[in-house]
Amino acid sequence: MKSPTLPYSKDLVLVGGGHTHALVLRKWAMQPLPGARLTVINPAPTAPYSGMLPGFLAGHYSREELDIDLVRLARLAGARLILGKATGIDIQRKCIKVSGRPDIAFDTASVDIGITSDLPDLKGFTDFAIPAKPLGPFAQAWQNYLSKSGPAAVALIGGGVAGVEITLALAHALKSHGRAAKIHLIERKSVLEGLRSASKTKLLARLSDFSVHLHEHSHVQEITGSGITLQNKEFVPAEFICGAAGARAQDWLTQTGLDLHEGFIAISPTLQSSHPEIFATGDCAHMTATPRPKAGVYAVRQAPVLYENLRRQLAGRGDLVLYSPQTDYLKLISLGGKAALGERFGMVFQGPSIWKLKNHIDQSFMAKFRDLPVAKPEKLPSPRALGAAEVLGDKPMCGGCGSKIGQSALARSLQTLPATTRQDVTPLPGDDAALIQTGGVKQVMTTDHLRALVEDPVTMTRIAANHALGDIWAMGALPQAATATLILPRLSELLAERTLREIMQTAHACMAEAGAAIVGGHSSFGAETTIGFGITGLCNTPPITLSGAQPGHHLILTKPVGSGVIMAADMQGLAKGAWVSNAMAHMQISQAKASQILCQASAMTDVTGFGLVGHLMNICQNSNCGATLWLDKVPLLDGALVLSEQGIKSTLFPQNREILPKAPHSARADLMFDPQTAGGLLAAIPVNAEETLERLRAEGYEAAIIGEMTDQIGHISISEST
Known part of the structure; x- marks a missing residue:
């Protein structure tokens, strides 16, 4: 058992x-x-x-x-x-x-x-120099400088072991790129102070091989765009200045x-x-x-x-x-090229073989994190009902909109419902909301919830809030009130309270920023985390629906696509962390300003679970139009195309692909059917599309004109280019 x-x-x-x-x-x-x-x-x-x-x-x-x-x-x-x-x-x-x-x-x-560095306290350091840590900005700055041509002028502040290693590495890289270089190493005490004399002698000799100019017992007074002024008034000319000292x-x-x-x-x-x-x-x-x-x-x-x-x-x-802790350890110090110096128990070793040893140790350490095991699926019970294994599939079910029920099944089930008899409620065909009229006030109402695609409840709440608000923004309405529906996995009372506090504080902040108030909700324990919101919005103008687009209207998309394939790969441990975090950052971007800019749209929707093509088809069918998508104009999230080329798909992809069975088969075309979570707004723009696009980009949206409406009713063509 x-x-x-x-x-x-x-x-x-x-x-x-x-x-x-x-x-x-x-x-x-x-x-x-x-x-x-x-x-x-x-x-x-x-x-x-x-x-x-x-x-x-x-x-x-x-x-x-x-x-x-x-x-x-x-x-x-x-x-x-x-x-x-x-x-x-x-x-x-x-x-x-x-x-x-x-x-x-x-x-x-x-x-x-x-640790951190106190070098930024030096006059001019923040504006004209860069610390060796954190690595990301330093690495990018060095790659940018290395790619230039002509003579190089480099100065490094800090003559400890780390500073010497970095100096030798920079010198070797410049030499390998054929750039003549003047390199300065500045140390307020003695270079390599505290290192055993034998090792220090060899490292100083290596610095001499690269003609590195040493400035010992030297204090930095000021850093400018052209170099470093020392307290003794000596000026050290430098274009690239790095700090590897002052650790605290x-x-x-x-x-x-x-x-x-x-x-x-x-x-x-x-x-x-x-x-x-x-x-x-x-x-x-x-x-x-x-x-x-x-x-x-x-x-x-x-x-x-x-x-x-x-x-x-x-x-x-x-x-x-x-x-x-051991009293001594093997110190391995890089010498620029594929050579290293080793020291232990007073003995010093040097040469290519020591670099191979260092490389082996480093690669072995990193292999622990590159070659991560993949969780094996649980063995299915036998005997079992026919078809159960096929429903389960061979990979984890996606979170977010990737776990939605397919568009065709949803449409068939909704067709069985009788039409409403209420005069004050107007369902909007194809939309995820209804128009409610109370007196002279027009409201739209919607609800949405998401199966968690990330463990952090704050990030998940922000994504779920933006996802639910998308239906309100897509109709050009202003968010008014919201209720929260929360399902948490079974937790102790204390942990449940902690989690609810994080979620509700975040939900309040998200809704308040959108102009809405949290007015209540419901919570329960269940199998896994699910976060949803019911939201009302006020319409000061007629709501933007799916039915107003006309041939010739241009299509604008306000966010890149690809979140479905990225999160599907993440569930399988196949996506790079940078791709995942970038995708989640895009899911948390509010569409409030975009909705205001797109207020003249003839038709608008948010792109979510049914993918770009699925939601565009809703516009086409309700507007009695067709559309052409310009494949190379559709913006993609970082990593989405790479993963699509590897054949990775969200669990909802097959149902979405059925919407347009004759669409081209390619990695980029497949992303047009990728389910999106908290995706962008898709709007048909009757006039001034380029001007509208400029306004969106000025607000920071990665928007693009991706196609146009046509007179071929219910038909979407996907072309490789404009």
């Missing part, structure tokens, strides 16, 4: 996506603690592996090879991934503060947020009330802070009993201890494991 799935009763929150937390996530995916809900907070969908940074800068690795994909990792672990930057911890209320969203409560938490703890830690050491969280051998429910690890922590330098090797080796102690803490056990 299958063991029951336990409801969540404890909240574990990992603050930061550092190396230790990434490893804990992977171990959690293999063996989670039943009853514990895991949440991860990180500013970005990926976390860079710093050990491969010099190799990337030198040109040995691609940018993607450096990234740990936290979206895929969290999906595998069943964790809520919250993309945002933590700004504080309230140890009294036991919650994490994240900008732009409700506080996140925890029972047990762990902090792995790395993040400022907000000082406001937590936790015991700190020079700004870093003081931890015991169990990796606990002064608050026993808050752990810390990696560079943001200081091991009080066994102090060690900031090095990735300690973060990696803390992972199994942290994983075990988090499980024991959540289970109420007191026998936590102790972490004992």
Whole structure:
């Protein structure tokens, strides 16, 4: 007999996506603690592996090879991934503060947020230089500079091991690109101070090989667009200025009330802070009993201890494991090209073989996150009813609009209903709303709900709210009032309260921004999270319906398509985290301003579960027109075409494809039938389409003119180009 799935009763929150937390996530995916809900907070969908940074800068690795994909990792672990930057911890209320969203409560938490830099405090640094961390902006800035031609002038601030590694990597890359370079390394103390003399001698020799100019015991006074002025008035000309010094703890830690050491969280051998429910690890922590330098090797080796102690803490056990760091470790330092220097126990090694060793260690570490296991489907019972396996399919059911019932089945079921006899209610054919007239007031009313496609309740609420509001905006109405319908998986009373608080605070904010008020709702426990809204809107002008389009009217779409295929791939662990987070960001974009700009539309709808073609067909059928879609003009979300080319489809795709069986078969054409969640507005514009498009783009919408209405009633043609 299958063991029951336990409801969540404890909240574990990992603050930061550092190396230790990434490893804990992977171990959690293999063996989670039943009853514990895991949440991860990180500013970005990926976390860079710093050990491969010099190799990337030198040109040995691609940018993607450096990234740990936290979206895929969290999906595998069943964790809520919250993309945002933590700004504080309230140890009294036991919650994490994240900008732009409700506080996140925890029972047990762990902090792995790395370090930051004080270089931006230097005069001119923010305007004319860039820190080596965070990696993303630095990597992009370096690639942009490297792609230029002509002599190069580079300066790096910080002469520690990291600064020297980066300097050598930049020098090698410039040489490989055939660019003559003048490179300066500025250090306020001695370059490589504290490193053993044998290693220091070899690294200084390597710097000399690249003709790097050393400025030791030099303090930066000001940075300008043409270079760096030192306090001794020496001027260092430079076009590309990088900072790899001044590492310090993040400022907000000082406001937590936790015991700190020079700004870093003081931890015991169990990796606990002064608050026993808050752990810390990696560079943001200081091991009080066994102090060690900031090095990735300690973060990696803390992972199994942290994983075990988090499980024991959540289970109420007191026998936590102790972490004992080694006294020495193998230091591997890149030398620019495919060579490296190694040091341990006072012995120094150098050459291509050491780089191969470093590369092997780095690649082995990253392989833990690239080669993630794919969850196997449960074995089906036998015997079983005929056709049950075919209904289930061979992949997980999509969330969002990908889980809707097909358009044909829905239409057939609605045809069985008798027409309304109420004089004050006017159904709008093909629309998801009705027009209600009370006195002199015209209202539209709609309802919509979504099966969760992301574990974060705040993100899901924003998506569901924008999705439901789309029906109101598509008719040119102003949102008025809303009720919420919520289904949560079974949780403890405390966790249910926490989740409802996050959802309702977010729903209130979304509806208030749209001009509507939350006036009530209903909640219950069920199999999985479902969030929906019933909404009314006021019409100060006649509502925009599906029936006013005429031949020659141009079609404008306000958002790219492709969310269905991206989320389907995400469910299977096949989508890049950056694609998923970008798609979710688009789903949260309000269409309020777009609706106002499109107020002169002759027909309008929002593009959701039936795909672009399905919703365009609704306009065609209700307007007695046809349409031509210009395939190459339809904007696509990042990654959608790649995934479509791989044959990935949403579960609703086959039903949507039946709407236009003679449509061309190609990866791009298939995306015209991809179900969208909180998609864009599709409007037929009678005049001034280009002017309307310019106004939409000025408001930040990725809008496009994608076709025109024709006189071929009920027929949609898809052409490759205009």
